[in-house]
Amino acid sequence: MADLLKLNKINKIYGEKIKTQVLFDIDLSFEAQSFNAIIGESGSGKSTLMNIIGTLDKPTSGEVLIDGISTSSMKKEQLAELRNQTIGFIFQFHYLLPEFTVLENVLMPALIKNGRVGEAERKRALELIDLVGLTRVKNNLATDLSGGQQQRTAIARSLINEPKIILGDEPTGNLDSQTTESIYALLREINHDIKSTFIIITHDQRIAEKADRILEIKDGRINMDVTK
């Protein structure tokens, strides 16, 4: 299957005077519709890699190609549009907007995309909320939810614009093991049904083993790359 995402010789160096290199010549490609897990100790550079893939951060050198298009020459506005339409984010700390309800949070990327929300988007949002099992609390403010419910909301939100890539940075990092299990089951189900490409950072070995491919990052380099 074609590569949806390609990383060429990615280096990342932090600091001006005291330079700390976090990533060393990373070459990677991800197939469309695959489910990938990235593991590694904290400080290994996996989150930095994830932020570079998600165009939130820029590599010091090297380029990121999404759907064959290089992101390195894109302007801020173009990157914002790319993130909005091609990438869905699920973060460890959920990052919902506390001023908005579950439904409004899920609709926010669509609102950003079109400037308004149509009936079709609304219907899709309700379907996604149903998919993640939050129909009962869809009009609750984001702050009036349990951790698991917040994470489910974030998952539904990441799917609203039907992005090709879904990035998860420890999406179950602070959830109990039972909730973690059900969230991963949900992600796999979505991967199967919607056919988005998933790249998930996790430190949970059991979870990683459920992925199609496991990548281990160690000291800024790829230490292991196993495809089942």
Added chain:
Amino acid sequence: MNQLSFRIAWRFLKSSKGQTLLILLGITIGVSVQIFIGSLIDGLQKSLVDNTIGRSSHITVEPLGREADFERNEDLIVKLQDDGRAAKIAESYSNSGFMVHDDDTWPLVMRGFEIEDADMIYRFSESLTEGALPQNQYEVMIGATLADEALLDIGDTFLAINPEGNSQEFKISGIFDLQVASINQTWAIMQIEDAQVLFSAEDRVSAIEIQIEDVFAADTIAAEWKTLIGEELQITNWKDQNASLLSGLSGQSASSYMIQVFVLLAVLLGISSVLAISVVQKSRQLGILKAMGIKDRAASWIFLAQGLILGIIGSILGTGLGLLLNWSFSIFVKNPDGTPLVPFYFDPVFVVLSMVIAIIAATLAAFIPARKSSKLNPIEVIKNG
């Protein structure tokens, strides 16, 4: 600006109610003080100017030097009328003489007018305490003080004498009170023809008295008309004759503007600082929105929209409060005679202008926070958790 920024702005404002109310209170008080002070000073000046020159000639055309009168010039009157800036024009013939009644003699300033024209300037009909305006030949209207002293009443007659000794009997048609002691004591108001006949000055006038719409343009208009009236006449205006009043008024205006500017500045700084804090408070949300692909321009507009919303609501509330204060002031703060110290004065142009300035200022105050928000990098928020 799109619906997105507005919706987020509105929700941000609604979710931090305490902060929003505080900022609104600030704008409301600021705008109300501005409207109150501005309208109060405006009203004060209007009533002061009205009291001073509302019932007198703004621009007067007179003979030069010691001449008492000049040849009536129909052309000049037509030209002045055609100019369009003169609201009311009245020709008069005035001269001094005496009144003889019951063997007593009083000095008299005989003022002959086209009564209808002059009434529009001096509003004699409003000043009548008894009787009516002189309408027939040899009818006259005298001041209340003179009527008291000479024991004259409506329908009584007296003899008016000019310095050369010519005399004419006049009948009193009305008694006026123009609120000025010297006028009430000495003026006798009559038809212009009667005065001209008494002083053997047929077809001569002693002044053309003019009121204009824009009273504060009296000096410039008078200067322009100087060419119109020719060499033999002179033109005076109220501003030259009331320099001290004018400097008082302009001092008052200047201090009123200063107060308004500083109030506005304080409001502006208040909004700006509260919104700047709110950018920091909302930086997490902004980071999330940016990660989800909101563009910098739309992110800035969230804060500009907050300024705009606060400005609109605050200026409406402030205007209401300011006008209420003005109205209460005119109702509760009174002169000993029961008239308001400063009459309620509503200038829609000033009020709308104040509102527009407040709204623009509130939006501008949001400009710095807006810039800050557009510079915020989502990675800072994502990394720091």
